[in-house]
Amino acid sequence: MRFSDTRLDPIWDKARAGERLDRRDGLTLLESDDLLGVGRIADHVKSTREGDRVYFVINRHITPTNLCVLSCSFCGFARKPGDAGAYEHTIEDMVGMVKDDMREVHIVGGHHPDWPFEYYERMIAAIHAARPEVQIKAFTAAEIDYFWRRWKLPPTEALTRLKAAGLQSMPGGGAEIFSPRLARLLKYTGKADPDRWCEIHGIAHGLGIKTNATMLYGHVETLAERVDHMLRLRGQQDATGGFLTFVPLAYQTATTKLVPRQTPPADSLRTIAAARLLLDNFPHVEAYWVTLGEETASIALNFGADDVNGTLEDERIQHLSGAQTPAGLAREQLFRMIRDAGKTPVERDALYNVVQVYN
Amino acid sequence: MLDQIRDKTLNGKRLDREEGRWLLTDAPLLEVGALANEARLVRHPERVVTFVIDTNPNYTNVCITDCQFCAFYRKPGDKEAWTLTVDEVLAKVEFAASKGATTVLLQGGHNPALPLDYYLTLVRETRSRFPQVTPHFFTASEIRTMAQVAGITFEDVLDHLWEAGQRTIPGGGAEVLSERVRTRIEPKKGGPEAWLSVHRAAHRRGFKSTATMMYGHVEQVDDLLDHFDAIRTLQDEHAGFTAFVPWSFKPGNTLLEKWIKHYKGPNAYLRMLAVSRLYLDNFPHVQASWFSEGKQAGQVALHFGADDWGGTLFEENVHKAAAYVNTITVDEIVTLIREAGFTPAQRTTEYEILQRY
Numbered sequence: 176m177r178f179s180d181t182r183l184d185p186i187w188d189k190a191r192a193g194e195r196l197d198r199r200d201g202l203t204l205l206e207s208d209d210l211l212g213v214g215r216i217a218d219h220v221k222s223t224r225e226g227d228r229v230y231f232v233i234n235r236h237i238t239p240t241n242l243c244v245l246s247c248s249f250c251g252f253a254r255k256p257g258d259a260g261a262y263e264h265t266i267e268d269m270v271g272m273v274k275d276d277m278r279e280v281h282i283v284g285g286h287h288p289d290w291p292f293e294y295y296e297r298m299i300a301a302i303h304a305a306r307p308e309v310q311i312k313a314f315t316a317a318e319i320d321y322f323w324r325r326w327k328l329p330p331t332e333a334l335t336r337l338k339a340a341g342l343q344s345m346p347g348g349g350a351e352i353f354s355p356r357l358a359r360l361l362k363y364t365g366k367a368d369p370d371r372w373c374e375i376h377g378i379a380h381g382l383g384i385k386t387n388a389t390m391l392y393g394h395v396e397t398l399a400e401r402v403d404h405m406l407r408l409r410g411q412q413d414a415t416g417g418f419l420t421f422v423p424l425a426y427q428t429a430t431t432k433l434v435p436r437q438t439p440p441a442d443s444l445r446t447i448a449a450a451r452l453l454l455d456n457f458p459h460v461e462a463y464w465v466t467l468g469e470e471t472a473s474i475a476l477n478f479g480a481d482d483v484n485g486t487l488e489d490e491r492i493q494h495l496s497g498a499q500t501p502a503g504l505a506r507e508q509l510f511r512m513i514r515d516a517g518k519t520p521v522e523r524d525a526l527y528n529v530v531q532v533y534n
Numbered sequence: 535m536l537d538q539i540r541d542k543t544l545n546g547k548r549l550d551r552e553e554g555r556w557l558l559t560d561a562p563l564l565e566v567g568a569l570a571n572e573a574r575l576v577r578h579p580e581r582v583v584t585f586v587i588d589t590n591p592n593y594t595n596v597c598i599t600d601c602q603f604c605a606f607y608r609k610p611g612d613k614e615a616w617t618l619t620v621d622e623v624l625a626k627v628e629f630a631a632s633k634g635a636t637t638v639l640l641q642g643g644h645n646p647a648l649p650l651d652y653y654l655t656l657v658r659e660t661r662s663r664f665p666q667v668t669p670h671f672f673t674a675s676e677i678r679t680m681a682q683v684a685g686i687t688f689e690d691v692l693d694h695l696w697e698a699g700q701r702t703i704p705g706g707g708a709e710v711l712s713e714r715v716r717t718r719i720e721p722k723k724g725g726p727e728a729w730l731s732v733h734r735a736a737h738r739r740g741f742k743s744t745a746t747m748m749y750g751h752v753e754q755v756d757d758l759l760d761h762f763d764a765i766r767t768l769q770d771e772h773a774g775f776t777a778f779v780p781w782s783f784k785p786g787n788t789l790l791e792k793w794i795k796h797y798k799g800p801n802a803y804l805r806m807l808a809v810s811r812l813y814l815d816n817f818p819h820v821q822a823s824w825f826s827e828g829k830q831a832g833q834v835a836l837h838f839g840a841d842d843w844g845g846t847l848f849e850e851n852v853h854k855a856a857a858y859v860n861t862i863t864v865d866e867i868v869t870l871i872r873e874a875g876f877t878p879a880q881r882t883t884e885y886e887i888l889q890r891y
Contacts, residue, residue: 179572208875210837211568218564439873440830441837470800470830477563477801515799517563 176216180209183216186452190216196453201402204449210441217448217479221460225481228532229518230459231509232525234279234485237272239264239298243285244321248361249351249394251431253285263287266298270305277306279485279525282313283348286321292328296340303341310343310525316375316386317349320367330375334382344525345379347387347422352396353404360395361433373411380417385526388418388457392446393426393438401446405453412456419527420459420482421450425466440471444478451479458527469512476516483509536565539812543573549813554759557809563801570808570839577818578841582890583871584819584881587864588637588670588845589630592852593618593656597643599675601720603709603751605787605855607643617645620655624663630848631664634864637845637883639704640671644679650691653680654698661699668883669700673707674732675723689735696739702883703736705744705779711764712757719752719790726764737774742884745775745817749806750782750798751790762813769816776885777819777842780806781826786857800831804838811839819885824870825860826853833874842885843867843878 176187182203189196196204204213240263243253254261273280280302299311314337322328334342351357353369367375376386388408392401405421412418423446428437451460462480464472465487472483486506510533513520522530535556542549549557557566575581594617597607608615618626627638638660653672660669672680672695681688709716711726733743745765749758769775782798785791811820822840824832825847832843846862853859864880868891871878878891 177568179568179575210834210875211564211571215562215564215568218562436869436873439870440834441874444834468830470828471834474800474804474831474834511796511799515801517801 176212176219178209178212180207180212183207183209183212187216190220190452193455195455198402198406201405201449201453202398204452205398205401205445207445210445213445213448214478217451218477221451221479221481227517227519228481228521229476229513229516230482230521230523230527231506231513232279232485232523233277233506234281234487234525235272235274235277236281236283236487237264237269239269239282239284240287240290241285242287244288245286245363245365247351247363247366249391249426249431249433251427251429256288266294266301269298270301273302273306273309275306275308277309278523278530279310279312280306281346282311283315283318283346286318286325292322292326292333292336295322296336299337299342300340307341311341312344312346312525313337313342315346315349316372316379317367319345319375320371330378331382334375334379334384338382338384342384344419345376345384345386347389347418347420350389350404350408351391352400353407354396354400357396357400369407373407376411376417377415380415385417385419387420387422389422389424390450391424391426393442394433402449402453405450409454409456412454416456418457420461421454421457422461422463422484423447423450424463427466440467440474443467443471444475447475448479464509464512469508473512473515476513476518483512485509536561536569540569543569543812543815544576546815548815551759551763554762554809554813555755557812558755558758558805563805563808566805566808566812567838570811571837573811574820574839574841581876582879582887583836583841583843583874583876584879584885584887585843585867585871586637586845586881586883587633587635588639588883589626589633589635589848590639590641590845590850590852591623591626591630592642593623593640594642594645594648595851596645596647598646599644599720599722601723602789603719603748603783603785604852605784605857606852610645610647617648620652620659623656624659626849627660627664627667631667633848635846635848636666636880636888637668637670639845640669641673641676641704641706644675646679646683648683650680650684650686650694654694657695657698657700668702670702670704670883671695671700673704674729675707677703677732678724678728688732689739692732692736692739692741696741701741702776703733703741703743705733705746705775708746708761708765709748710751710753710757710761711747712753712760715751715753715757726760730764730768733774734768734771737768737772742774742776744777744779744821747778747780747806747810748783749780750802751785751794762810766814766816769814773816775817777821778810778814778817779821779823779844780810781823784826784853784856784858787855800827800834803827803831804835807835807840808838824862825850826858828860829862829870833870836871836874836876842881843871
């Protein structure tokens with residue numbers, strides 16, 4: 176392979192040899208103006224691992240409440256008690272939202288000021304009892320940490336009880352960017368810090384609960400902070416090994432104005448490619464179409480991503496923050512995104528068991 | 535195959551049909567894109583991306599040609615049929631000029647009720663009243679219609695337009711220049727030669743024009759290769775094409791919608807652009823169509839061999855009729871080009887740079 180940016184040559188050599196990339200390599204990938212050079216290396220690695228396969232899941236999101244004790248600067252979703260638009264779902268409501276044709280339900284919500292842990296436990300148990308075939312992916316490490324802050328329930332106990340109630344995996348949210356500087360600047364110091372976030376994922380992995388990891392990028396973070404974030408995740412994966420998917424989340428600008436515009440597609444493509452190359456111990460890297468938009472998500476499947484998330488019947492958080500993609504993208508639209516990229520759609524469940532290959 | 539194509543491309547040798555076929559079908563997308571970007575930087579070493587301040591109004595939607603891909607036209611006598619007067623069209627030109635436009639791309643249906651003088655007056659009045667605006671008027675098939683109505687040859691029409699002050703011709707109406715495709719989707723418009731002969735005569739007369747392609751309907755790879763071969767051969771004759779502008783067919787509200795529900799996606803578009811940069815080795819410019827493919831795909835396209843962003847398109851009605859709408863401002867164009875890592879520059883219709891940003 177030839178590159179217009181010759182700094183990519185040694186990275187290509189390492190990628191071919193299966194050698195681990197370092198921090199400097201990560202920065203080079205994110206800085207390079209040879210967008211397609213970065214993409215070609217990542218595509219090579221993705222293709223070696225997964226061939227033409229691109230995964231999707233028939234799923235929906237449930238957001239139990241938007242009440243939240245935190246006030247993170249990047250969030251357009253949270254409400255305070257009494258605010259217009261604040262809501263709290265009953266367990267009955269939520270059970271009614273889960274249908275038999277779904278493989279996965281993804282449950283993430285605000286840090287509710289009063290709901291006891293038992294409410295969450297009953298929520299999982301009720302959904303699991305009503306729809307035992309639907310896999311439940313629920314609660315970010317930030318929410319698990321909040322059960323400790325609010326109720327002094329240790330994460331090991333919370334996760335053990337939730338698993339007994341029917342929880343099968345955990346989403347990767349709440350990581351934001353692992354940077355004390357940004358936690359102060361963007362007012363998310365009240366949330367699990369990087370050590371705590373990683374600790375809780377490690378506990379989950381120890382209990383046999385698979386998890387994802389996210390990174391919120393495209394706001395006021397530096398490229399070095401992105402690389403450090405990914406390296407921290409790589410270190411955690413070396414130690415506990417339970418991460419399934421890395422999900423970079425492009426910051427949405429519509430309601431909170433940390434930056435005037437969403438980061439351009441080339442930056443998202445480079446970030447996905449760099450993630451595929453740096454996170455050599457993560458099975459999957461996702462092009463999350465809700466935050467990227469369908470065009471960029473589809474292109475990203477040639478830049479190292481092997482997953483597009485799913486049909487997502489409801490995605491309140493990103494939509495209230497202004498994501499412009501249509502809610503509830505049908506399976507046919509996912510097929511188009513995947514096939515336009517020249518890839519083969521593979522339906523999966525929450526744990527990446529293959530349901531069907533669509534040739 | 536890739537090494538062979540790379541070697542030929544960078545040594546100024548022409549790609550053959552089998553190489554084109556491989557690029558369009560089997561070549562890894564990013565390899566095609568990287569090579570196209572390399573070829574683009576050989577031709578235009580500066581990382582400049584041009585754009586034009588333009589508008590794309592229409593003078594009539596009356597048309598007798600019944601193309602199956604068109605949601606814009608109405609038959610003569612239809613309740614929704616309309617034709618603008620010369621003054622109404624000139625008011626649109628005046629408005630565009632007041633917004634800084636240097637190009638007005640004016641086109642319309644094939645309306646047999648309009649005399650040749652209507653068209654010539656539009657050109658003359660635009661030239662005299664708005665000298666800063668280039669009248670980029672009338673596609674090949676409209677020129678053929680004028681000739682039929684006036685009972686003269688299209689070469690004569692071109693002479694009249696030239697004398698009225700016109701110097702460039704838009705490239706619309708090419709669709710896919712293959713007999714099979716044109717017979718299927720636009721049987722009344724004539725085969726490839728109907729479009730090619732007008733551009734050939736125009737180039738010989740001294741006009742510049744663009745070549746377009748609307749893909750993503752009934753065409754197969756050989757049809758696309760026919761199209762590329764036809765315009766590359768014509769370009770060898772007089773070098774009259776400034777740019778190649780492909781876009782994807784939008785099926786909304788058209789007869790073809792019954793069979794084709796969705797337009798081709800961004801990866802197909804990026805491949806088309808990149809292959810055109812490599813195969814059309816005698817075309818100076820390849821345009822990224824933010825308008826038809828979206829701003830995100832447009833930005834990425836600048837890394838796949840495109841060196842032009844197209845225009846502001848203050849007004850556009852043809853895609854709109856197919857329920858597809860997109861708008862932009864000059865500020866946003868400048869921002870988008872910069873975000874993609876290039877220097878924005880405003881150009882004229884004939885690709886002369888007016889100012890860099």
